[in-house]
Amino acid sequence: xxxxxxxxxxxxxxxxxxxxxxxxxxxxxxxxxxxxxxxxxxxxxxxxxxxxxxxxxxxxxxxxxxxxxxxxxxxxxxxxxxxxxxxxxxxxxxxxxxxxxxxxxxxxxxxxxxxxxxxxxxxxxxxxxxxxxxxxxxxxxxxxxxxxxxxxxxxxxxxxxx
Numbered sequence: 001x002x003x004x005x006x007x008x009x010x011x012x013x014x015x016x017x018x019x020x021x022x023x024x025x026x027x028x029x030x031x032x033x034x035x036x037x038x039x040x041x042x043x044x045x046x047x048x049x050x051x052x053x054x055x056x057x058x059x060x061x062x063x064x065x066x067x068x069x070x071x072x073x074x075x076x077x078x079x080x081x082x083x084x085x086x087x088x089x090x091x092x093x094x095x096x097x098x099x100x101x102x103x104x105x106x107x108x109x110x111x112x113x114x115x116x117x118x119x120x121x122x123x124x125x126x127x128x129x130x131x132x133x134x135x136x137x138x139x140x141x142x143x144x145x146x147x148x149x150x151x152x153x154x155x156x157x158x159x160x161x162x
Contacts, residue, residue, distance in 0.1 A: 058114070059122055061090055061099060065110035066125075078105050082102065095116075097114060106128050122139055
C-alpha cells in the first residue's frame with residue numbers, strides 16, 4: 001500500500017469512529033423515559049414493603065407481651081398490671097408504636113397504639129379458661145382506628161378481642 005492511501009484510510013477510520021462515539025439525544029431520552037416508567041412501577045412496591053416491616057413490629061411485640069403475660073401468670077398466679085411489672089424488656093414507646101399492658105386475675109390485655117398514620121394498631125388478649133391460657137392477637141381493620149377497635153387476626157373464630 002502506498003503511504004498516501006494508508007494515511008487516507010486511517011483518517012477515514014478515525015473520522016468514522018469519532019462520528020459514532022456517544023449517544024444521540026433521542027437515545028438518551030428513550031433510556032430516561034424507560035427508567036422513569038420502571039421506577040414509577042417499582043417505587044410503590046418498595047414503599048409498601050417498608051410499611052409492612054414497620055407494621056410487623058407491633059404484631060411481634062404484642063405477641064411477645066402475650067407470651068410474657070402467660071409466663072408471669074405461671075410464676076405469680078395473676079397477670080401483670082403494667083409493662084414495668086411484667087418486665088418483658090419492651091420499651092413503652094418506639095418510633096412506630098406505644099405499648100401498654102394491663103391485667104388482673106383472669107385476663108390480660110396488651111396494646112400497640114400506632115404512632116404513624118400509615119400503620120394499624122394491635123391488641124392482644126390472654127384469658128384463662130379451664131386452667132388453660134388462651135391468647136389472641138388482633139389488628140385494626142382500618143389505619144385510623146384505635147387498638148380498642150381491633151378485630152380478630154387469629155384463626156380461632158370463637159374468640160374476639162374484647
